[in-house]
Amino acid sequence: MTAAAPLAVGTAPGKFILCGEHAVVYGRPAIAAPLFQVQARAAVYPDRECVVAAVDIQRRLRVAAAPDDEPLATIVRLVCAELGQPPPPWRIDVSSEIPIASGLGSGAAVATATARGLLAAFGVELPAERLSALVYEVEKLHHGTPSGIDNTVVVYGQPVWFVRGAPPQPFAAGAPLHLLVADTGVASPTRLAVGDVRRGWEADPGRYEALFDGVGALVTQARACIESGDAPALGALLNENQSLLAEMGVSSPELDHLVAAARQAGCLGAKLSGGGRGGNMIALVTPDKVEVVRAALQAAGAKKVMRATLGRNTNRPSHREDDAG
Ligand code: MEV
Numbered sequence: 001m002t003a004a005a006p007l008a009v010g011t012a013p014g015k016f017i018l019c020g021e022h023a024v025v026y027g028r029p030a031i032a033a034p035l036f037q038v039q040a041r042a043a044v045y046p047d048r049e050c051v052v053a054a055v056d057i058q059r060r061l062r063v064a065a066a067p068d069d070e071p072l073a074t075i076v077r078l079v080c081a082e083l084g085q086p087p088p089p090w091r092i093d094v095s096s097e098i099p100i101a102s103g104l105g106s107g108a109a110v111a112t113a114t115a116r117g118l119l120a121a122f123g124v125e126l127p128a129e130r131l132s133a134l135v136y137e138v139e140k141l142h143h144g145t146p147s148g149i150d151n152t153v154v155v156y157g158q159p160v161w162f163v164r165g166a167p168p169q170p171f172a173a174g175a176p177l178h179l180l181v182a183d184t185g186v187a188s189p190t191r192l193a194v195g196d197v198r199r200g201w202e203a204d205p206g207r208y209e210a211l212f213d214g215v216g217a218l219v220t221q222a223r224a225c226i227e228s229g230d231a232p233a234l235g236a237l238l239n240e241n242q243s244l245l246a247e248m249g250v251s252s253p254e255l256d257h258l259v260a261a262a263r264q265a266g267c268l269g270a271k272l273s274g275g276g277r278g279g280n281m282i283a284l285v286t287p288d289k290v291e292v293v294r295a296a297l298q299a300a301g302a303k304k305v306m307r308a309t310l311g312r313n314t315n316r317p318s319h320r321e322d323d324a325g
Contacts, residue, residue, distance in 0.1 A: 010116025103274020173311025235268025
């Protein structure tokens with residue numbers, strides 16, 4: 001957008017939920033990891049007043065004039081309030097490779113990158129816990145009752161065990177786990193799926209509480225499998241999680257189709273990831289099956305297939321091709 005060097009740049013990764021989505025809104029644990037293959041970026045330049053430019057959609061917002069519930073202006077205001085500073089005369093160019101409404105944490109990543117760019121331009125660092133709390137405020141604008149898992153995993157940039165209201169626990173895998181993340185190409189705002197699950201829970205709390213308990217139990221077992229490196233047992237748990245999510249009503253024909261294709265091609269387990277109804281699914285694979293499952297997903301209509309490895313202990317953004325931490 002401009003040839004001049006920026007004052008500062010902030011970035012943030014996407015994320016995927018390994019298991020536990022939706023039930024995590026109701027206090028059960030979930031496991032998520034960053035997805036460094038797709039990132040959001042914010043570059044800060046001097047300007048006459050404080051402006052945020054959403055480069056991908058060619059939208060320019062004056063922070064002083066933006067509505068109270070505008071997510072980009074909100075994160076700028078929150079960071080400035082945190083530092084006791086007025087909005088500075090800077091333009092923040094925000095761009096993102098993360099598809100929106102796809103379950104990959106685009107909202108949290110864009111807000112985190114914007115906050116990081118601003119903080120770097122002010123020359124200030126915030127503890128992860130504080131930054132995550134600010135991004136959580138923006139998440140509430142995207143959907144009313146977020147669990148906080150998206151802002152947590154995006155800000156911490158590590159696989160996390162997450163329980164709503166408790167400090168996140170970063171944890172390590174006992175052996176590398178190989179995953180494919182495939183996009184149905186169907187945009188599905190998280191807020192709609194979360195709202196429908198809430199209505200289902202209100203109408204039949206007993207049934208939904210039992211589904212959430214089932215998810216909570218399998219997530220606890222999944223953590224033990226990840227720590228011991230037992231990929232086949234983890235795969236079975238992901239399949240079980242997919243069944244429970246389908247019973248909650250958040251799968252879709254497109255997701256079911258990709259899940260079936262991955263299973264038929266020999267993955268260890270597959271499920272939707274994130275809010276569901278569309279967006280992305282994940283498949284756990286052995287290294288020798290990566291290419292055959294990738295080809296099956298593409299043949300079944302996946303719009304994009306990314307590879308992620310959990311537990312290589314190389315959790316740095318430079319490992320963009322194949323690294324979830
Ligand atoms: C969205 O990434 C995950 C959900 O569980 C919603 C949330 O935790 O806020 C569907």
